Amino acid sequence: MKKETTQHNEERWPEEVSQEKALLNRREFIFLSSLAAAGLAAAPYVLTACDQRDPIPLSEYTEIQLVINEKEMKMKIDPRTSLLDLLREQLGLTGTKKGCNQGACGACTVHLDGMRVNSCLTLAVQADGLQVTTIEGIGTDDEFHPVQGAFLAHDGYQCGYCTSGQIMSAIMVLKENHADTREEIQEWMSGNLCRCGAYKGIVAAVEAVRDNAVPKELLVRKTS
Ligand code: FES
Numbered sequence: 001m002k003k004e005t006t007q008h009n010e011e012r013w014p015e016e017v018s019q020e021k022a023l024l025n026r027r028e029f030i031f032l033s034s035l036a037a038a039g040l041a042a043a044p045y046v047l048t049a050c051d052q053r054d055p056i057p058l059s060e061y062t063e064i065q066l067v068i069n070e071k072e073m074k075m076k077i078d079p080r081t082s083l084l085d086l087l088r089e090q091l092g093l094t095g096t097k098k099g100c101n102q103g104a105c106g107a108c109t110v111h112l113d114g115m116r117v118n119s120c121l122t123l124a125v126q127a128d129g130l131q132v133t134t135i136e137g138i139g140t141d142d143e144f145h146p147v148q149g150a151f152l153a154h155d156g157y158q159c160g161y162c163t164s165g166q167i168m169s170a171i172m173v174l175k176e177n178h179a180d181t182r183e184e185i186q187e188w189m190s191g192n193l194c195r196c197g198a199y200k201g202i203v204a205a206v207e208a209v210r211d212n213a214v215p216k217e218l219l220v221r222k223t224s
């Protein structure tokens, strides 16, 4: 059997190439399905957001103006840029994490005009004219947000990779009054996955904020 040459000039057996293509098609299918579920698939430019390998001319960049963590910003961006990539790659706000990059894990959760969104599935141009809050924008210079303090008090994390997304979701779950019972918290936090399985601590942290039971000393930001 003759080997095939891939687009990267590597020699592979035909079986390997077809397995790789099947895997890519499956990923593409999951990605497009999640866009459809989010009601975004109708916008043709959204479908190209997953492939930013081909640069476009600067003349095709789009100007957006938005408020990020209370700072007004104006910039020109490639219209295919996700909000997540804008925050992390272009603005250095790396507290927001990239997990699956396809809407399945919640690690990239931020607030957009008071609603929680998966920033990996949100185009930066969709945030034009809106307020974005990331994990860097909660609390104050002197104090953590109560949800941050509660995560500390109840070990709501292990590796910490999912934690900023969990905290941003937990803040909204509390604001939305969806934290009356443990089951309700689990249901409304179900879009945020934790591979370390710190769910018990996460739910306890949300309950603690709901019950106003976060030790004040845990809220103090230590600068040294
Ligand atoms: S990185 Fe956005 S949902 Fe997983």
Ligand code: FES
Residues within 6 Å of the ligand: 156, 157, 158, 159, 160, 161, 162, 163, 193, 194, 195, 196, 197, 198
């Ligand atoms: S603390 Fe590790 S993934 Fe949640």
